[in-house]
Amino acid sequence: MRLQGKTIVVTAAGQGIGRATALGMAKEGATVWATDLNPDLLKAYEGVANIKTSTLNVLKTDEVNAFAKKVGTIDVLFNCAGFVHQGDIMHLSEDEWDFSMDLNVKSMYRTIRAFLPGMLEKGQGSVINMASAASTIKGAxxxxxxxASKAAVIGLTRALAADYVSRNIRFNSICPGTIESPSLGERIQAVSSQTGKTVQEARDQFIARQPIGRLGKAEEIAYLAIYLASDESAFTTGTAQIIDGGWSL
Structure with a gap:
């Protein structure tokens, strides 16, 4: 019960890492607001103790602000929403660039701006931002x-940590490697379509780049997020926590 008494908001909690983290945090005693753009994914939380659900489009400032007003002061914000674009710069439109930067970075600007005042008034808080090993850490x-967007998340996190370290608000980012998730399934399918490889060959390609010999599990990322949300990490801020199975070695 390491998160007993804490109120936590998790974005993109409908599946994958977000869902594993919301469930893990609730099991540790927190009251968790599991949010997602897709209301159908949130139906799976019906009857789960300590979890409340709400549809939320993190691309809409007014919607984020209204949600923050409804929820009130929270202890932890886990910004998990994001999108993985497949392709190099010559196969990347300006619209795709703008969408990825909006969802992967600006959405965090929106949610942090909405919930930070309550944390400051309370005098404590933890914000966890989903980055990636594919960022400033390793080229992919x-x-x-x-x-580019995940590198921006790391920079954003460190800057915020420096701004608010004296106010007892902590900011940390998580930098996963290749994690088994619905998002990965979409990327494997995209690689298969673009290269002519079978889906299994494309999957094997992702596994082969992990020195540890396997893909990561969403629950393994959730354990790290739980630590960063808990008081056990009270001396930890401004970090980019690498959890990538040795990919960046």
Whole structure:
């Protein structure tokens, strides 16, 4: 019960890492607001203890602000929403660039701006931002906008940590490697379509780049997020926590 008494908001909690984290945090005693753009995905939380659900489009400032007003002061914000674009710069339109930067970075600007005042008034808080090992940490082929946006997340997180370290508000980012998730399934399908490889061959390609010999599990990322949300990490801020199975070695 490491999160007993804490109120937490998780974005993109409908599936994958977001869902694993929302469930894990609720199990640790927190009251968790699991949000997602897709209301159908949130139906799976019906009857789960300590979890409340709400549809939320993090691309809409007014919607984010209204949601924050409804929820009130929280202890932890986990910004998990994001999108992985497949392709190099010559196969990346301006619209795709703008969408990825909006969802992967500006959405965090919106949610942090909405919930930070309550944390400041309370005098404590933890914000966890989803970054990636594909960022300032490691270059990855055909991930130009994704890597650029996740590098921006790391920079944003560190700058915020510096701004609010004296106010007892902590900011940390998580930098996963390749994680088994619905999002990965979409990327595997995209690679298969673009290269002519079978889906299994494309999947094997993702596994082969993990030195540890397997894909990561969403629950493994959730355990790290739970630590960063808990008081056990009270001395931790401004970090980019690498959890990538040795990919960036």
């Amino acid at each position: 082929p055909n991930r130009v906008i994704y890597s």
